[in-house]
Amino acid sequence: MHPHINLADIPDVRDGLTRKERAILYCLKKTQEELGGRNVPTIMLYGRVVELVDISQEEFQTLLSRMVGVR
Numbered sequence: 370m371h372p373h374i375n376l377a378d379i380p381d382v383r384d385g386l387t388r389k390e391r392a393i394l395y396c397l398k399k400t401q402e403e404l405g406g407r408n409v410p411t412i413m414l415y416g417r418v419v420e421l422v423d424i425s426q427e428e429f430q431t432l433l434s435r436m437v438g439v440r
Contacts, residue, residue, distance in 0.1 A: 390432055392421040 381387070386394070396417040400409045415429050424432075 389418075389422050389424050389428070390436060392418050392424075393429070393433060393436065396421065 381391070384391075393414070396414055397409055400414060400417060401407070411430075411433070414433075415426060418424060418429060
C-alpha cells in the first residue's frame with residue numbers, strides 16, 4: 370500500500386462516500402432528530418463529527434460545502 374494513502378479518505382464502493390462524509394451525514398441526521406427537525410448549527414455539527422473522525426475545521430467546512438452544493 371502506498372504510504373500516503375489514508376483509508377478514511379477512500380470512497381466506499383457501496384455509496385461513494387468517504388468515512389468522513391458518512392460521519393457528517395450520520396451526525397447531521399442524529400442532531401436534527403434531537404433538535405426536532407430544526408437546522409443544526411455548523412459548530413454543533415463539527416463538535417459531534419470530530420468525536421467520530423479526525424478532521425480539521427477547514428476539511429470539515431470543505432466537505433460540508435461540497436455535500437450541500439455550496440461553493
